[in-house]
Amino acid sequence: MTRAAALAMFASLALAGCSDDGGRRDSATAAIISGVMTVTPSGDAPTTSEAPTTTEATTDATSAPATSEASAVDDTSGGAGPKFDIGETPDGGPPPEPKACLKVDLLFVVDNSASMKDEQDNLVASFPGFVEEIQLQLEDAESLHIGVVSTDKYDGNENPCDGVLGGLITQTDGSNSSNAYCGPYVSGLRFMTEQDDLATRFACAAQVGTSGDSNEKPLQAALRALGPDLAQPGQCNEGFVREDALLVLVIITDEEEDGSSGDPPDWFAEIVALKGGVETNIVTLALIGPENPECASAAEVAHRIIDFAEMFTYGSIGQICADSFQPFFHDAISVIDQACENFMPPG
Missing domain, CATH: 3.40.50.410 (von Willebrand factor, type A domain)
Known part of the structure; x- marks a missing residue:
């Protein structure tokens, strides 16, 4: 699966989880974790059979284009799970981030x-x-x-x-x-x-x-x-x-x-x-x-x-x-x- 398809799937499942009952939210959450965690850094195909296909991921994603979610995932953090964009500071700029000293x-x-x-x-x-x-x-x-x-x-x-x-x-x-x-x-x-x-x-x-x-x-x-x-x-x-x-x-x-x-x-x-x-x-x-x-x-x-x-x-x-x-x-x-x-x- 390509990165764009994985992100489209992510957006679709997130929307579904927010608009349905608790059972669908639990199901969507599990699917999000499964889908995100099986995408390799190089964009290879999912490694588990449970991961949704590209067709399934794009079915409900018409209101949230996959490209709009790219900034929500931090691929460089090295953490155990996905990172989410915490938004901007009140003045409209991005929150300051520490950088390694040069x-x-x-x-x-x-x-x-x-x-x-x-x-x-x-x-x-x-x-x-x-x-x-x-x-x-x-x-x-x-x-x-x-x-x-x-x-x-x-x-x-x-x-x-x-x-x-x-x-x-x-x-x-x-x-x-x-x-x-x-x-x-x-x-x-x-x-x-x-x-x-x-x-x-x-x-x-x-x-x-x-x-x-x-x-x-x-x-x-x-x-x-x-x-x-x-x-x-x-x-x-x-x-x-x-x-x-x-x-x-x-x-x-x-x-x-x-x-x-x-x-x-x-x-x-x-x-x-x-x-x-x-x-x-x-x-x-x-x-x-x-x-x-x-x-x-x-x-x-x-x-x-x-x-x-x-x-x-x-x-x-x-x-x-x-x-x-x-x-x-x-x-x-x-x-x-x-x-x-x-x-x-x-x-």
């Missing part, structure tokens, strides 16, 4: 205070597997933007962004840093893409060292990095944040968040506003001192960061004291994948 912006906020050497080494070692899994899992994504900032006004950065809170790092300096120029990046700007040698470039930028201010400001640095001021042409973060990209924010610190102004609800509201008010277009990953650590940890419990991360639909918390961050990043891939599948394009 772009992902990853911002790493790395604590560069005196106690963070081992944690930075751990991050550098765990990153290649993380970004490889992102690229494999998000196969529809067209591009990645990857940037690193520290938790203070980083003095080792390349001019003119040295000493700028939230400025993307392209050069490091100080104790336990890579002490190197990490660019140039293929983008020609201050962020990495999938076209760079990410294992090498990220290892350079993320090893920000341990000479930073002990009054860490991870959330303030993140908000500055994602905000409009540093995104202007010629500024430190030009081109990094894209309106139509999923944002993945990764915070890595062994201290409580006492340095940033405001409180968790303020940070949440501000970062959501920066993403057009759609909080599900943000993934927040926090490697911090957890409330019930499973590993020996000297890290402070980061209650305020925990509160912040838990406000997001796609928020995840890991342990800064873990021997490897790879298991946390591996588990985070499914969170990122789900957020990407449900991504709501701007506008």
Whole structure:
């Protein structure tokens, strides 16, 4: 049976079921299910002998042409049963539908205070597997933007962004840093893409060292990095944040968040506003001192960061004291994948 014939049969039986008594409605429903479920995606003939023939399907369909019902069946859903058109929104347009994200912006906020050497080494070692899994899992994504900032006004950065809170790092300096120029990046700007040698470039930028201010400001640095001021042409973060990209924010610190102004609800509201008010277009990953650590940890419990991360639909918390961050990043891939599948394009 062709698709058009199957749809004509569907319309006929649906009309019959609505205009007759309960017995005919039950019969029509059974026939609809039988008819629809026996049509193969390629439009081959029904596989069961009970399926109505084309002649039977078109007998009562004169008031409802088969072509008018095409939009009522969703052949791409992959669900167990037929889908039905839920109609239009009050303004006459179709209801908005989520679409898989095509772009992902990853911002790493790395604590560069005196106690963070081992944690930075751990991050550098765990990153290649993380970004490889992102690229494999998000196969529809067209591009990645990857940037690193520290938790203070980083003095080792390349001019003119040295000493700028939230400025993307392209050069490091100080104790336990890579002490190197990490660019140039293929983008020609201050962020990495999938076209760079990410294992090498990220290892350079993320090893920000341990000479930073002990009054860490991870959330303030993140908000500055994602905000409009540093995104202007010629500024430190030009081109990094894209309106139509999923944002993945990764915070890595062994201290409580006492340095940033405001409180968790303020940070949440501000970062959501920066993403057009759609909080599900943000993934927040926090490697911090957890409330019930499973590993020996000297890290402070980061209650305020925990509160912040838990406000997001796609928020995840890991342990800064873990021997490897790879298991946390591996588990985070499914969170990122789900957020990407449900991504709501701007506008």
